[in-house]
Amino acid sequence: MIEMQEVYMTYPNGVVALNGLNVTIEQGEFVYIVGQSGAGKSTFTKLLFREEIPTRGSVEVNNKDITSLKWKEVPFFRRNIGVVYQDFRLLPRLTVYENIAFALEVIEESPKSIRKRVMNVLEQVGLKNKARFIPDELSGGEQQRVAIARAMVNHPSILIADEPTGNLDPETSWEIMRILEEINASGTTILMATHSREIVNAIKKRVIAMEDGMIVRDEHRGEYGYEV
Numbered sequence: 001m002i003e004m005q006e007v008y009m010t011y012p013n014g015v016v017a018l019n020g021l022n023v024t025i026e027q028g029e030f031v032y033i034v035g036q037s038g039a040g041k042s043t044f045t046k047l048l049f050r051e052e053i054p055t056r057g058s059v060e061v062n063n064k065d066i067t068s069l070k071w072k073e074v075p076f077f078r079r080n081i082g083v084v085y086q087d088f089r090l091l092p093r094l095t096v097y098e099n100i101a102f103a104l105e106v107i108e109e110s111p112k113s114i115r116k117r118v119m120n121v122l123e124q125v126g127l128k129n130k131a132r133f134i135p136d137e138l139s140g141g142e143q144q145r146v147a148i149a150r151a152m153v154n155h156p157s158i159l160i161a162d163e164p165t166g167n168l169d170p171e172t173s174w175e176i177m178r179i180l181e182e183i184n185a186s187g188t189t190i191l192m193a194t195h196s197r198e199i200v201n202a203i204k205k206r207v208i209a210m211e212d213g214m215i216v217r218d219e220h221r222g223e224y225g226y227e228v
């Protein structure tokens with residue numbers, strides 16, 4: 001579960017990015033975060049994996065206030081959160097297999113079990129046959145699927161997707177959505193910041209609309225809306 005209470009975020013340059021957020025997201029929900037550029041969507045998601053710390057307010061993830069985590073506690077906490085971005089962010093010199101194995105938290109695991117986990121997650125995204133490729137040899141949609149596999153390899157309870165279809169053509173975007181829906185169906189909470197009116201209006205989910213750092217609309221099976 002995610003719970004934010006009275007969250008304010010002012011960046012060091014004085015920009016007020018979040019202006020009093022109160023929100024609860026239950027385990028297993030699929031939530032779109034929509035709003036114009038600069039509305040605060042990315043900042044909202046960054047608070048959830050301790051990329052940013054709010055100026056004020058509490059951010060609870062699975063019943064723990066993460067604003068007070070010590071730096072040394074952050075890596076362990078982050079194992080439980082997967083993140084994917086618009087620009088994939090794969091390591092260019094590593095193969096698909098290595099990109100995913102690199103993200104795996106290896107705690108006294110045998111090479112055989114590591115291989116099994118990586119291949120399982122590659123199978124989930126339909127890329128088992130591309131394990132030896134490097135990112136440059138893949139299409140954008142395939143690269144995003146690798147990024148999703150990497151985000152899921154530690155079985156996080158939450159997957160954050162910041163405009164995951166922003167660099168993809170419509171057909172490929174629908175493929176990525178299908179994978180995200182499958183991941184959600186297995187119980188993972190998904191938060192997806194997006195500018196895609198088509199996707200939000202076609203695949204109905206909870207919609208949180210932001211404006212000037214505030215939540216201006218929060219609807220179950222909502223629409224993208226006219227004002228954003």
Ligand SMILES: Nc1ncnc2c1ncn2[C@@H]1O[C@H](COP(=O)(O)OP(=O)(O)OP(=O)(O)O)[C@@H](O)[C@H]1O
Nearest residue numbers: 011013015016017036037038039040041042043044
């Ligand atoms: N690291 C930063 N330092 C200073 N200001 C920032 C920083 N990151 C974001 N901002 C500012 O905070 C506000 C909210 O930005 P944020 O990236 O959260 O918006 P967004 O809704 O995700 O936008 P987009 O749709 O363009 O990704 C904007 O005014 C932005 O310029």
